[in-house]
Amino acid sequence: MTNPKFKITPLASTGETPTTQWLQNPKLRRVIVGVGGGIAAYKICEVVSALFKSGVEVKVILTNSAQKFITPLTLATLSRHPAYTDEMFWQSDRSRPLHIDLGEWADLILIAPVTANTLAKLAYGLADNLLANTVLASRCPVLLAPAMNTDMWEQAVVQRNWHQLLTDPRYHGIGTASGLLACDRVGAGRMAEPWEIIAYVQSLLHTAGQKDLAGKQVLISAGGTREYLDPVRFIGNPSTGKMGLALAQAALHRGANVTLVHGLATWEIPLGITAIPVVSASEMRSHMVRCLSNADVIIMSAAVADVKPRDYSPEKLAKKALPEALPLEPVPDIVAELAQIKQSHQRLIGFAAQTGDIVKPALEKLHRKNLDAIVANPVDEPGSGFGSDTNQAVFLDKQGQRFEIPPCSKLEMAHHIFDFLTPKLTD
Numbered sequence: 001m002t003n004p005k006f007k008i009t010p011l012a013s014t015g016e017t018p019t020t021q022w023l024q025n026p027k028l029r030r031v032i033v034g035v036g037g038g039i040a041a042y043k044i045c046e047v048v049s050a051l052f053k054s055g056v057e058v059k060v061i062l063t064n065s066a067q068k069f070i071t072p073l074t075l076a077t078l079s080r081h082p083a084y085t086d087e088m089f090w091q092s093d094r095s096r097p098l099h100i101d102l103g104e105w106a107d108l109i110l111i112a113p114v115t116a117n118t119l120a121k122l123a124y125g126l127a128d129n130l131l132a133n134t135v136l137a138s139r140c141p142v143l144l145a146p147a148m149n150t151d152m153w154e155q156a157v158v159q160r161n162w163h164q165l166l167t168d169p170r171y172h173g174i175g176t177a178s179g180l181l182a183c184d185r186v187g188a189g190r191m192a193e194p195w196e197i198i199a200y201v202q203s204l205l206h207t208a209g210q211k212d213l214a215g216k217q218v219l220i221s222a223g224g225t226r227e228y229l230d231p232v233r234f235i236g237n238p239s240t241g242k243m244g245l246a247l248a249q250a251a252l253h254r255g256a257n258v259t260l261v262h263g264l265a266t267w268e269i270p271l272g273i274t275a276i277p278v279v280s281a282s283e284m285r286s287h288m289v290r291c292l293s294n295a296d297v298i299i300m301s302a303a304v305a306d307v308k309p310r311d312y313s314p315e316k317l318a319k320k321a322l323p324e325a326l327p328l329e330p331v332p333d334i335v336a337e338l339a340q341i342k343q344s345h346q347r348l349i350g351f352a353a354q355t356g357d358i359v360k361p362a363l364e365k366l367h368r369k370n371l372d373a374i375v376a377n378p379v380d381e382p383g384s385g386f387g388s389d390t391n392q393a394v395f396l397d398k399q400g401q402r403f404e405i406p407p408c409s410k411l412e413m414a415h416h417i418f419d420f421l422t423p424k425l426t427d
């Protein structure tokens, strides 16, 4: 059965987790979801449903233990395919072994939750069930999202298996979060959330699992800055940092080490990203300058307030004490300063949020601030700019190359930018 391409209505934002990022035209679209026997398996129903709705074709394999937690019927119904189990693995009415068919079919295998048991099997190449056999009978990328009790996760043998597996370029790992576990412990071992897993899958379908940013340091600024007049009033802008978040996710999923300096993000930070929250432009400046020396790629997608109130009152000003005209002064021009102090091998990309003609002012900013490239972003078009989950842009570089990024998810736009930049990076 083929999967009709559904038109996706973006999920409503809760303001706490980023909404799911969709790729409109993933190059690859066949995903096997392998489910291990852990309580976090309950979250995989949402992943399977969301992937199906995004136009991805999904087939699910459940281990015997997974079936103690969720049923094959649920996952068969959500994926619109049979849910595959060890019982089917041993059936004698097939013309070809099931694990060979499934292994050849898959563009990507997601295993979530990965149990300590399945991790050990994968690390040692054991193959005593349908899932492990399918992994060995395929060559596509494998994305692992482990979940377990903290003591289990922190066992030397489990950590050894985890790190061992990730040395194989085929494997991508999301790692675990710290927080409340089902055994009431608070610690490491929580599975990544569905929105993180889904974005990772979408990225790997775009890149075919290429870790083309492995060993690279990517420094990104995101979100709006705030310049306070007193403790309750500020000059700011509507930037939510979603574009910077998408850039950070795309770079992470391509193997980079990512540092994200962000102004007041309302969303959770994905696992694996080093995040530095800031409020004002001068705080953002000091972190960007401090982190600059290690970076191979620097992307300034933050919307920095250009000016700040000249005077700051540490006490809330009474309404009647507010001045009629607010004296302003400029804030540091972060991108211009980074352009001045960066070395020639470092690539600096700016963003220009524009209305009306987006190209002319962006080109002017590219040259005036001596950037390597600029992303001209029409903030007055529907479905692009501040707060939206989609975007569109014109990418311009200082060599005069130019390409248009049509309306797409911010994650997809981030991948278009890295598709262009990455081959040009020096080793």
Ligand SMILES: Cc1cc2nc3c(=O)[nH]c(=O)nc-3n(C[C@H](O)[C@H](O)[C@H](O)COP(=O)(O)O)c2cc1C
Binding pocket: 035, 036, 037, 038, 039, 040, 063, 064, 065, 066, 114, 115, 116, 117, 118, 119, 147, 148, 149, 152
């Ligand atoms: C209630 C319960 C919860 C469990 N949760 C986890 C878990 O979160 N992570 C894990 O690695 N194992 C967990 N286990 C143990 C696995 O189910 C067990 O190791 C099983 O053999 C895993 O099989 P599989 O890797 O084939 O799915 C849990 C077991 C029970 C009974």
Ligand SMILES: CC(C)(COP(=O)(O)O)[C@@H](O)C(=O)NCCC(=O)NCCS
Binding pocket: 038, 039, 040, 041, 043, 147, 148, 149, 180, 181, 182, 183, 189, 190, 191, 192
């Ligand atoms: C179990 C759960 C998915 C619950 O998540 P939730 O608090 O978001 O509902 C999360 O705590 C998790 O991923 N835990 C790791 C696995 C675990 O707790 N295993 C059982 C410990 S014995």
Ligand SMILES: [Mg+2]
Binding pocket: 304, 306
């Ligand atoms: Mg500006």
